[in-house]
Every structure is written in C-alpha cells, then in structure tokens.
Amino acid sequence: MSIFQSIGNGIVAFLNGILWCLTALWDFAFWLVPALIWFVTWLPQRLLGLTDEKLPVGVTARAGFDYVKDGAAPFLDGFSDLTEAFIEFLLALLLRPPGVNWLGGRGFEPYIPGWTEDTHAFLIVALFALLAYVLHRKITVTLLIIVGFLFIIDQGYFEETAESLSLVLSACVVCMSIGVPIGIAVAHRPRLYAWMRPVLDLMQTLPTFVYLIPAIVFFGIGMVPGLIATVIFVLPAPIRLTQLGISSTPNELLEAADAFGATKRQKLFKVELPSALPQIMAGLNQTIMLSLSMVVIAALVGADGLGVPVVRALNTVDTAKGFESGLIIVVVAIMLDRLLRIGAKR
Known part of the structure; x- marks a missing residue:
C-alpha cells in the first residue's frame, strides 16, 4: 500500500x-x-x-x-x-x-551508485552530528553523538536502532501534538486540570502490560499496538510540563500584555508560550526518554527495534546478546538526552 x-x-x-x-x-x-x-x-x-x-x-x-x-x-x-x-x-529515511x-525496502535498488544502505548509515550519523553542533555549538557533544553512532554500527545494531528511533519519533509527534494543546487548555482552566489529574496519574501508574491488551485487540500484532501503549504511558509528561509552564508565566508579563491591549491569542503566542518554552522542551525531552524506555515492552507485541534482541536474549538466557542490546539502548538514551538537554534550558 x-x-x-x-x-x-x-x-x-x-x-x-x-x-x-x-x-x-x-x-x-x-x-x-x-x-x-x-x-x-x-x-x-x-x-x-x-x-x-x-x-x-x-x-x-x-x-x-x-x-x-x-x-x-x-x-x-x-x-x-x-x-x-x-x-x-521515518524508517526509510533512516535506513535507505x-x-x-x-x-x-523489498527489492530496493539505489538511484545513485555508491550511495548504498551502508554508506547511508554514515550520512545519518553526519546529520545527527551536525544537528548536535547546531543546537549546542560544542565539539564534545558532537563527538559524543559520532562516537555513540559508530559504536552502534560497530556492534551491528544500526537497523534496530533506526527502527526504535522511528517508533520513538512517531510517539513523540503524537504525544506533543496532543499533549501541548491539552496542557495549554488545562492551564487556563484549573478545575479541568483538577479533574484530569487523577486520569494522568492512572495513565502513568497502571502497568504498561495492561495497555497492551486492548492495543492487541484493536490493532493486532506489530508496531501500532506498541506505539499506542507508548503514547498512553508517555502522554501525561507533555501535558503536565506544558501546564506547569503556562501557569507559571509571571503575572508582570501578563499584566503588561493586558496594558498594551493584547488579545488572548496574542498573549498565548507572544507571552505565555515563549515563557513556557523551557518547560515544553523539558516535556519533549521526557517524551523521548520515556518512549525509549518502552522499546522492550513494545517488542513483546511484535514491534521491531532494540527491544527484539533483548526479548530474544531473555528467552534464550543469552548473556552476551542481552548485555550488548541493553548497552546499545543506554547509548541511544544518553545521545538523545545530551542532544536535547541544552535545548530544554534555552
């Protein structure tokens, strides 16, 4: 299709x-x-x-x-x-x-000779390194990204890493597109947030395996149920942090905006959102980190990625494979955290 x-x-x-x-x-x-x-x-x-x-x-x-x-x-x-x-x-962008x-990817033939799937992996590494340098302007962070990806390629887990990143980025897009507007809405309606808070607590405390049951019933086996379970678990983070950022806007800024005759839309886009940007970026960081923590859970319902070798190692009691895949997950988490940490502070 x-x-x-x-x-x-x-x-x-x-x-x-x-x-x-x-x-x-x-x-x-x-x-x-x-x-x-x-x-x-x-x-x-x-x-x-x-x-x-x-x-x-x-x-x-x-x-x-x-x-x-x-x-x-x-x-x-x-x-x-x-x-x-x-x-x-997203997976095709990262792999081919x-x-x-x-x-x-079936019967794939590149248009440009020499630009194969193997060389494309190094191009992706270069793009991530460039993004790290643009965001941080630090060689140390850029070298960390390069060394981390080269280690992943050396261990032979680049394809699994790309599959996990595609799932994480998809969950991030869904969570941020839903969580930020809801966070803005509940920040302006404290009673609504008081009613929503127990629901958010339930979403984060209910065992994630419980989410997988209706996800499998509705969507079968594959990446989609893993994505749904990830979104349910991760969604409270951007909602809470966006609500915190909007509600923590200094009253002096709001009073100044009212004094200059700003409309509600102008106050939101020119005062509240710029003031809440650090918290929103922290919500983005938490969304990515929590999504990455779900890769093993998602592998149990047929989602591809770094969780698959972990589950196989658990089933076969393969210590070497389990340590390798677990270490790769840690490396990916460190790289993503360092990539977004400075952005969250700005």
Whole structure:
C-alpha cells in the first residue's frame, strides 16, 4: 500500500470515527440508565452480604472492548494503516537512500551508485552530528553523538536502532501534538486540570502490560499496538510540563500584555508560550526518554527495534546478546538526552 493510499484511508477513517462516536454516545446513554438502576439495587445487597455477586468490572471492560472493536473497525483499520505508513516513512529515511522500492525496502535498488544502505548509515550519523553542533555549538557533544553512532554500527545494531528511533519519533509527534494543546487548555482552566489529574496519574501508574491488551485487540500484532501503549504511558509528561509552564508565566508579563491591549491569542503566542518554552522542551525531552524506555515492552507485541534482541536474549538466557542490546539502548538514551538537554534550558 502506498503512502498516499494510507493517507486517504486515514481521512476516511477519521470521518468514520466521528460518525461512530456519535453512535457510541447514543448507545452509551441507553446503556447507562439500566446500569445505574442495577447498581442502585446491587449495592445495598452487597454491603449487607445478601449477594456474592461482585461488581462486573472485567466483564464490562470486555464488552466495551468488543463493542469498540466491532463498531469502530473502519476507523481502527484506517488509523493503523496511516500510522504504519508514517513509521515506515521515518524508517526509510533512516535506513535507505533514494531508490526503487524506497519505502518498502523489498527489492530496493539505489538511484545513485555508491550511495548504498551502508554508506547511508554514515550520512545519518553526519546529520545527527551536525544537528548536535547546531543546537549546542560544542565539539564534545558532537563527538559524543559520532562516537555513540559508530559504536552502534560497530556492534551491528544500526537497523534496530533506526527502527526504535522511528517508533520513538512517531510517539513523540503524537504525544506533543496532543499533549501541548491539552496542557495549554488545562492551564487556563484549573478545575479541568483538577479533574484530569487523577486520569494522568492512572495513565502513568497502571502497568504498561495492561495497555497492551486492548492495543492487541484493536490493532493486532506489530508496531501500532506498541506505539499506542507508548503514547498512553508517555502522554501525561507533555501535558503536565506544558501546564506547569503556562501557569507559571509571571503575572508582570501578563499584566503588561493586558496594558498594551493584547488579545488572548496574542498573549498565548507572544507571552505565555515563549515563557513556557523551557518547560515544553523539558516535556519533549521526557517524551523521548520515556518512549525509549518502552522499546522492550513494545517488542513483546511484535514491534521491531532494540527491544527484539533483548526479548530474544531473555528467552534464550543469552548473556552476551542481552548485555550488548541493553548497552546499545543506554547509548541511544544518553545521545538523545545530551542532544536535547541544552535545548530544554534555552
């Protein structure tokens, strides 16, 4: 499937998702009334010990998952196609130069002789080193990026690293595009944030394996369920840090903006967001670090990347492979942290 077909499927899926949400709200209203009546009659009996019937949490959750899986199948399929296409696009950028069958990689033939997948890896290293120098203006950080990538190439884990980076970058795009607007909204509405705080706590404290169950039910095995589980676990970080940055804007700046007749939009883009930029960048840093910590969990549901050799080493009790792949994950984490740390301070 081409990337344009995937985008078209994503647009159709979005429209189907809107229609399904309206239908689901209508069905939920009809389900809620008898559910409340049952709860009111069940609770006194349960408290008095007149019944051994427990609250049907698991049964209700399973019924809800089945309802979503059956009713929202067009949306879930389109979302899965679009997400996979985006991940494959990022992976192709990291692994292959321009050529025939560039996106899929099957039967790949480069357009330019000599610019092969092996030499392309060193070009990616050079681009990351250039980015590090532009952000930091320090040779030490640039050398750290170069040495880290050369170590990864030497150990033969560049492809797995590229697969993990594509998953991390995809999760970062999704989390930041959702988390920053939500963080701005709740910063301006303290009551809404008070209601949302327990949900954010639940998202970060609930075992990540629990996320994988509905992800597998909805999307099957592959990169998409790993991405969904990663997003659920990571999303609270950009929301909390964006909310902290916006709500911590000095009152003097806000009063000065009001005195000059600034509109709400002008205050947001010219006062609050520039003031909150360090916290937002810290949220970006945390998003990438937390996403990288999920690579092993994502490998359990079929996601490619550095988690795969870790899981294989665990299954075969291969100490050498486990130490190698674990050390590579540490090196990638250090490189990404150093790459973004100064940006978070500015």
